[in-house]
Amino acid sequence: VSTISFQVFNTFGNIFGLTNDVSPDNLFSGRTLLHFFNLYSNNENQIVKLVKTFESLRDAGEPLVTTLEGLEVIDNEFWGIKGGWTVDVTIIHMFGVPQKFVDELPDDIAPAPDGRERIEFDHFTNPLYASVPNVAPVPPGTPLDFLGNTVEALGFELPVEPARMAHILTSWVIKRAWNGLVGIDGEVKFGGFQELFEEEEEEEEEKEEPTSSSQTYLHFRSQTFTLCALLFWFLL
Incomplete structure (x- = not known):
């Protein structure tokens, strides 16, 4: 089984009804709460x-961003979804460090230990x-460096350097994917x-914004639309 x-x-x-929960009928299982889409939308395992x-x-060194088009929404009584x-769902999966991001870093930033590659197993x-x-x-x-002084962490805090690196990486992902991404097979992903x-802007000009439905926690503009607001940022 690959890491990805x-x-x-x-x-x-x-969100496709797959769960490790041994009791999927349990009210608090992932299957009940988070199952939103048909796994076999478009007759293809999503x-x-x-x-x-x-x-x-x-494998192409790119960030993990793609859009799953035409996902079939199912009833979810817990969230009141009919x-x-x-819907088209754009997913940004912040897992690992893309090779093309690493290639743009100066050599003295995050250097590899002796005998190691700069990234291994995507990190x-x-x-x-x-x-x-x-x-x-x-x-x-935990002792932390703050403006040249050593202070103790008051709570569970993020260390400055890696947190800043993650911030820079996140911005890079959006910029890199702005005009599209191509996989190792040469196909647009x-x-x-x-x-x-x-x-979105073209649709706004052509259509008036409809009123929201009380039966769901999302606002819909049409039966089929691009769900730009629902970007899955799962930081595991």
Whole structure:
């Protein structure tokens, strides 16, 4: 099992009704609370599709961003969602460090230990940045450098350098994916944020904003639309 397939199943499986819960009928199981979409929308397993897309992007050194189009929404009584319509969902999966991001860093930033590559298994080998982008907080009392002085963490705080690196990486992901992303197979895996937002502006000019429904926690403009606001930022 690849690292990405494991991550995708555990991060996005619930929204397609997949769960490790041994009692899926339990009110508090992921299947009940977070099952929003038909796994076999468009007659294609969407988890398998997502894994293949992310693996292709990872192998090309690109960030993990894509849009799953035409997902069939199902009834979810817990959240008051009425199914029977479709939606395009753009997913940003902040897992690992893309090779093309690393290639743009100066050599003295996050250098690899002797005998190691700069990134291995999709993460920095430099101990200070090993948890980027899912930076692990330090426990209370941990000595931290603050403006040249050593202070103790008051709570579970993020160490400055890796947190800043994660911040820079997040901005880079949006910029890198703005005009689209191509996988290792040469196929376009994401059309780009520019395309999405320009489409939004055109739709705004053509249609009036409808009133929101009391039966759902989302605001809909049409039966099928691009859900730009629902970006999955799962920082595991």
